[in-house]
Amino acid sequence: MTLETKKSVFVELGKFLGQFSEKNTLKDPAVLQNDTFFEAFIDLIKLSQSHNGWYTPEQVYFSIQSWAEALTEENLNQWLSAYDLEQNKTKNVALILAGNIPLVGFHDFLSVLITGNTVLIKTSSSDQHLLPFLSKYIIAIEPKFTDKIKFIEGKLENFDAVIATGSNNTARYFEYYFKDKPSIIRKSRNSIAVLNGSETKEQLAALGEDIFRYFGLGCRNVSKLFVPKDYSFVPFFEAIFEYQDVIHYEKYANNYDYNKAVFLMSNFKLLDNGFLTLKEDKSHASPISSVFYENYQNISKVKLRLQTEVDQIQCVVSANLIEGSIDFGQTQKPALWDYADNVDTISFLLTT
Structure with missing residues (x-):
């Protein structure tokens, strides 16, 4: 797949997500694969709180809308313009995801796929439904992603690099267990x-x-x-x-x-x-x-x-009291180029 093809798929995903909001969910007939996925996604949103008590509809809709706003052609182009993606050597990248907030691992998922790699995903027991659903939508838009997205239930095997997120305690375990692999290990912040x-x-x-x-x-x-x-x-x-x-x-x-x-x-x-x-x-x-x-x-x-x-x-x-600070009300609206822990995921994937 070309980079333009991959970007176009995520733009389509952004359009799909943009239909869903807490106050005004509206089906757009121009959105691809809506007949298959629209009603099913509404049902999943309604069920999310039964899967995780913290995933109220309000919080799930907020996460969905945040990603809808991020996944535009303009944002993807601005984000990726800083990198030479042709230097990437295709690899299998394992993701061990947290489940504290809805779709918390989506940026890592997007980063692995947009750079042309294969993603091996171990979801959190607290968030086992949203990302697999969106993965099915992506594959329906572009079947070539079928072999690029793999959800793992058992032991992680045959991976070249890993991105793992957890508490400070689990991070120590991750650092030991993955000491022989290139890794990003995210701790509590x-x-x-x-x-x-x-x-x-x-x-x-x-x-x-x-x-x-x-x-x-x-x-x-x-x-x-x-x-x-x-x-x-x-x-x-x-x-x-x-x-x-x-x-x-x-x-x-x-x-x-x-x-x-x-x-x-x-x-x-x-x-x-x-x-x-x-x-x-x-x-x-x-x-x-x-x-x-x-x-x-x-x-x-x-x-x-x-x-x-x-x-x-x-x-x-702060109100500009601290250099590089974020304005009030903006912490949960990071741009694609705002990396967790200030670790550039794309650079890591390209140089690993």
């Missing part, structure tokens, strides 16, 4: 926001999106705030009040009740608005339904701290 007190209500409300999207389960979710000494959290709590419905989801509510009880039994001082707790803590990794915060007096020291802990941080959100 968290995202943080740096505030200075001048943020608008709109910016703080957008920060709520960075905190609550996917219930805070993603590495791009903000789990830690750096705030000035004597910072008032009143405007923050007022701005994020629109996310209060999150407490109506049983799994989130159970985490909120449990983590709040643990904090209180340990005599930790908390700020609480009924659906989110704030706890002063130097760690970046807060539990679900809680965000840690830390006071600062000198922004330069915060910048130095972030530089020394760069391997623990996925994204930094």
Whole structure:
């Protein structure tokens, strides 16, 4: 397959995904293979929460729409223009996927296929349905992908490189098990926001999106705030009040009740608005339904701290307080060229 053929297939996938939204799913007769896949995908979305309690329709639709917006001809061309894909030596690339948020491994899947390689996929037990379905759609559009996409249930064999995502504990296992193979091993990371007190209500409300999207389960979710000494959290709590419905989801509510009880039994001082707790803590990794915060007096020291802990941080959100930071509300909308852990997957695949 030529690169243009592969890109055209993913553009068609983007058009297919673009039909589905929480408020206005509309079948487009111009989309390829709709008669076979449209209704079946609606059914799968409805069933997703029964497969994984965190995969509510709202969260699944958000992920689908994010990928629909990313998979355009313009975006694919801009992303791939930086590489000489002809230098790739065809290989079998194993993917060990996480399942914390819907389609979390899709970028790796796309990267392997767009570079002309074969992908061997071990899905997470938490996300076993969405990617296989989209793979069937891709194969229906271009049957030459049939031998390029393989889902593995047993032991991984006959692979040349591996991309594995997991916790810090599983990462140690991956590093040992795959020590003889070229690899990208992704560990736990968290995202943080740096505030200075001048943020608008709109910016703080957008920060709520960075905190609550996917219930805070993603590495791009903000789990830690750096705030000035004597910072008032009143405007923050007022701005994020629109996310209060999150407490109506049983799994989130159970985490909120449990983590709040643990904090209180340990005599930790908390700020609480009924659906989110704030706890002063130097760690970046807060539990679900809680965000840690830390006071600062000198922004330069915060910048130095972030530089020394760069391997623990996925994204930094601020109003241009930190170089390279992301604007409020944008953490869950990465472009194709925004690589997880800042590791260029395409370069890895081309040079392996």
